[in-house]
Amino acid sequence: xxxxxxxxxxxxxxxxxxxxxxxxxxxxxxxxxxxxxxxxxxxxxxxxxxxxxxxxxxxxxxxxxxxxxxxxxxxxxxxxxxxxxxxxxxxxxxxxxxxxxxxxxxxxxxxxxxxxxxxxxxxxxxxxxxxxxxxxxxxxxxxxxxxxxxxxxxxxxxxxxxxxxxxxxxxxxxxxxxxxxxxxxxxxxxxxxxxxxxxxxxxxxxxxxxxxxxxxxxxxxxxxxxxxxxxxxxxxxxxxxxxxxxxxxxxxxxxxxxxxxx
Numbered sequence: 001x002x003x004x005x006x007x008x009x010x011x012x013x014x015x016x017x018x019x020x021x022x023x024x025x026x027x028x029x030x031x032x033x034x035x036x037x038x039x040x041x042x043x044x045x046x047x048x049x050x051x052x053x054x055x056x057x058x059x060x061x062x063x064x065x066x067x068x069x070x071x072x073x074x075x076x077x078x079x080x081x082x083x084x085x086x087x088x089x090x091x092x093x094x095x096x097x098x099x100x101x102x103x104x105x106x107x108x109x110x111x112x113x114x115x116x117x118x119x120x121x122x123x124x125x126x127x128x129x130x131x132x133x134x135x136x137x138x139x140x141x142x143x144x145x146x147x148x149x150x151x152x153x154x155x156x157x158x159x160x161x162x163x164x165x166x167x168x169x170x171x172x173x174x175x176x177x178x179x180x181x182x183x184x185x186x187x188x189x190x191x192x193x194x195x196x197x198x199x200x201x202x203x204x205x206x207x208x209x210x211x212x213x214x215x216x217x218x219x220x221x222x223x224x225x226x227x228x229x230x231x232x233x234x235x236x237x238x239x240x241x242x243x244x245x246x247x248x249x250x251x252x253x254x255x256x257x258x259x260x261x262x
Contacts, residue, residue, distance in 0.1 A: 020167055021168040023168070023202075024045050024079070025041050025043040025078070026088075028041040028067065030072065036066060036224060037224050038060045038224040041077070042224070043197075048198050048256045050201045051201065053202065053204045053205070053218075054205060054206065054212035054221070055227075057177075065202065069092060069094045069162065079096070082111075090169070091165060091166040094141050094161070095172065097170050097173040097174055099154055100157065106143060107132065107142070107144075110145065111131050114164050117223045127163050131162050132159050135162070137152065140156075150178055151182040151185065157174070158174070159193065168200045170202050175187065175207075191202075191214055191236070191237075208252050211232075212238075212248050213246075215232050216231070218252060228252065230251065230252065
């Protein structure tokens with residue numbers, strides 16, 4: 001892929017995904033040899049829902065995301081996306097904790113990696129430019145990853161995930177390495193693009209307050225099973241420190257701490 005920014009037209013490319021994907025999991029288990037990570041997961045996620053998955057380290061959060069992304073196969077059970085057996089014809093994208101940018105490629109070329117459907121250099125450039133505009137990095141197309149801050153690198157990673165207009169966006173602790181202020185800014189950005197684009201989002205996080213700030217629904221995993229499924233019925237935009245948000249956060253933390261000390 002050409003490392004330089006290509007000339008693009010001023011026309012905006014049409015959106016590919018008008019609505020979020022629907023997920024259905026039935027009896028999903030995952031074992032690595034004799035070690036069972038997930039046990040009989042049944043789950044229904046409607047389109048456009050934002051789901052946060054929390055739990056202690058090793059409870060199966062990232063394994064669940066890898067199954068949804070198609071990177072691993074379940075040992076038993078079935079996973080359906082839009083009522084088809086893990087149909088990835090609609091874009092499913094996974095954003096990791098590390099940006100995983102290619103240091104020898106400029107920002108635009110890094111974003112263009114996510115445009116699997118594009119046939120021309122011009123189309124890849126246009127979609128990359130639009131995605132960078134969505135994440136607040138317009139004008140950074142020709143920059144090298146080396147000169148970007150940690151938050152800017154994650155914005156590029158988010159643009160790379162968004163560039164194909166995914167029906168399902170999976171986020172595996174993408175904000176865990178950021179400082180507190182940058183993390184809040186990225187939370188607001190993720191919420192903004194989710195509201196604008198209408199994809200289904202599933203985020204793994206260790207931060208319960210982050211889960212409450214972003215999610216419509218919080219799933220707590222314990223030893224590979226869903227131990228808690230809480231609706232976050234709070235208006236947006238949400239205010240940190242709000243009493244109702246604190247109550248939900250407290251319920252989740254109480255369960256986590258009880259499990260840890262019990």
